[in-house]
Amino acid sequence: xxxxxxxxxxxxxxxxxxxxxxxxxxxxxxxxxxxxxxxxxxxxxxxxxxxxxxxxxxxxxxxxxxxxxxxxxxxxxxxxxxxxxxxxxxxxxxxxxxxxxxxxxxxxxxxxxxxxxxxxxxxxxxxxxxxxxxxxxxxxxxxxxxxxxxxxxxxxxxxxxxxxxxxxxxxxxxxxxxxxxxxxxxxxxxxxxxxxxxxxxxxxxxxxxxxxxxxxxxxxxxxxxxxxxxxxxxxxxxxxxxxxxxxxxxxxxxxxxxxxxxxxxxxxxxxxxxxxxxxxxxxxxxxxxxxxxxxxxxxxxxxxxxxxxxxxxxxxxxxxxxxxxxxxxxxxxxxxxxxxxxxxxxxxxxxxxxxxxxxxxxxxxxxxxxxxxxxxxxxxxx
Numbered sequence: 276x277x278x279x280x281x282x283x284x285x286x287x288x289x290x291x292x293x294x295x296x297x298x299x300x301x302x303x304x305x306x307x308x309x310x311x312x313x314x315x316x317x318x319x320x321x322x323x324x325x326x327x328x329x330x331x332x333x334x335x336x337x338x339x340x341x342x343x344x345x346x347x348x349x350x351x352x353x354x355x356x357x358x359x360x361x362x363x364x365x366x367x368x369x370x371x372x373x374x375x376x377x378x379x380x381x382x383x384x385x386x387x388x389x390x391x392x393x394x395x396x397x398x399x400x401x402x403x404x405x406x407x408x409x410x411x412x413x414x415x416x417x418x419x420x421x422x423x424x425x426x427x428x429x430x431x432x433x434x435x436x437x438x439x440x441x442x443x444x445x446x447x448x449x450x451x452x453x454x455x456x457x458x459x460x461x462x463x464x465x466x467x468x469x470x471x472x473x474x475x476x477x478x479x480x481x482x483x484x485x486x487x488x489x490x491x492x493x494x495x496x497x498x499x500x501x502x503x504x505x506x507x508x509x510x511x512x513x514x515x516x517x518x519x520x521x522x523x524x525x526x527x528x529x530x531x532x533x534x535x536x537x538x539x540x541x542x543x544x545x546x547x548x549x550x551x552x553x554x555x556x557x558x559x560x561x562x563x564x565x566x567x568x569x570x571x572x573x574x575x576x577x578x579x580x581x582x583x584x585x586x587x588x589x590x591x592x593x594x595x596x597x598x599x600x601x602x603x604x605x606x607x608x609x610x611x612x613x614x615x616x617x618x619x620x621x622x623x624x625x626x627x628x629x630x631x632x633x634x635x636x637x638x639x640x641x642x643x644x645x646x647x648x649x650x651x652x653x654x655x656x657x
């Protein structure tokens with residue numbers, strides 16, 4: 276018999292809304308989605324109070340949260356704090372993300388994520404290494420002193436994670452031919468980001484197996500009518516995924532709408548690029564020697580340069596609806612189903628269907644997450 280059921284909710288199963296249905300959970304997995312009239316007698320039932328029940332949200336770019344930054348202390352406690360801070364805003368799976376840093380910090384971050392995976396820390400599904408193999412011309416707030424060419428043993432380094440997903444953001448135009456293919460062969464997912472590459476550079480990288488683009492439009496060569504650039508390659512290619520920061524600052528609402536319409540269906544996913552300010556009272560922190568302040572949701576240096584975000588995933592979903600006029604069903608897919616498929620986890624996460632991991636969130640009409648479940652384990656939020 277199922278452990279519990281969730282009923283009386285507006286159920287989104289990852290692809291569509293269902294009325295009059297309940298979710299049954301057994302041993303941390305979805306057992307069934309059934310009509311309310313078919314609920315087993317005597318089963319423990321959680322009342323959804325008419326709120327929306329959806330798959331848990333998946334964020335592939337999380338630099339920090341809860342007052343901590345992975346770069347500052349790449350260890351298990353930092354990761355636990357980040358997971359806790361973001362879970363209350365709907366994120367049930369994440370890639371803790373290391374911004375360009377030293378070799379020692381890279382090794383420590385990979386070891387910390389491996390520790391989290393080995394210890395079954397709920398919500399961690401891998402690591403995102405954003406840099407250091409970037410183009411200085413498009414570095415954003417990444418340290419110019421730490422950006423560097425790939426070392427002879429770089430492929431070995433970035434593929435050290437024994438299980439879970441590894442995502443590497445780099446500038447493809449700076450690599451020798453064949454390097455991306457070697458990374459992909461080691462199960463590293465490669466994205467273009469902080470790149471000044473041409474359209475041809477990017478298409479060559481895609482042909483080698485590059486899978487996506489980190490924070491589309493930001494820190495990359497733009498689309499123009501004679502030189503499509505990185506953005507043109509991203510939007511025209513059907514094989515790749517694009518991450519978008521929908522905070523109202525990184526990308527204009529009209530551009531978000533245009534990108535979703537232009538890109539192949541199912542290939543645009545929401546990311547936060549979140550900094551320590553998410554889930555924290557203190558809205559100031561340091562990245563290296565640079566102070567960053569979040570004001571009215573905008574993270575920036577003193578000179579106004581954007582520096583990550585103060586965004587959480589459920590707010591990104593709401594923003595897609597409110598500022599970009601994207602329907603709730605598609606916004607939720609962009610935050611759950613599509614990133615699951617990007618990570619190769621589309622048979623485990625992103626849907627409320629039999630056999631899937633019971634990662635779910637319940638949220639009200641104001642997009643406040645009131646409950647979450649990871650592998651069927653519940654948390655409630657006042």
